[in-house]
Amino acid sequence: MAHRPPIADLALRIIGKPRHSLDAEERRVLDSMDAGTLVSRDAADEADLRASFGDRLADRVAAVGGSWGFIIAFTVVLVGWMLLNTDVLRYFGMQFDPYPYIFLNLMLSTLAAVQAPVIMMSQNRQAAKDRLAAGLDYETNLRAELEILRLHEKIDGLVIERLAALEAKIDGLANGAPRA
Template identity: 85%
Template structure:
């Protein structure tokens, strides 16, 4: 197929003027025009765009939202309480006796820091999902347009063959003697 300007491709395939194209549609038409592929891995794209803070937020959310963290944190809390209630209290050295005010302060601080970090990770995941949807749309649009172009080519081949058959029929009709 001869390369067509973007405006011609937009009008012929999408029935839109070039200035009305979305960025995804423009990328698809550019890839059709250049003969390149349009599909990309959303995870790779998101990782390439992520900052150090984004990756750190993902790690904190992955660790903080795991059973390993919950079990380890429970063991630490029970150890803290046991240590300050029985072991150190027995020697009069408990640094945070019941009602564990220092432990409550540390838990509140952890929650105050961990919650926004987890929210950042969720926002990043939502951005990844939007990127994946956009890339899926581009791939689906490219596939749909390629199928449409194949239909046009097949229709052209069928019309050419019909025209050739009509010409042969006309030639045969002219060559048959009339009685």
């Protein structure tokens, strides 16, 4: 069987950097190759493990606030508010927010002031998830490349051994040794 080079040699030869100057992903890939373990992980699972309560809450608020259900329900509430304060409650003399709906505007402004930063937090978290996914993809791709290169080395070593054996047989036949 062909000789398996140490991981440090592999790092220097294939990645072109000594082991101590490798970044975290490269070191993790080489260590997993050395240990014979898998390097691929699910980015969504990794992001969920790292998420705080605030992160999960921001994601939920953004998911609800960015849905058709929210838009339809919000439209129904707004139209209901306007009808209630324009026609129904005026009839009984109990309007609490008559046209131009100043209290409604205050509530909408407050909602927008709170919802916008929460949605931005969720977008920042999504960007962090994307960076994590890109890093995990890089590790997986690097592992695949390095494993392919190691397999090429093994096959090349086996081919060289076979060629040397064939060459020795040919030399033996040329020198008059009996055929085996």
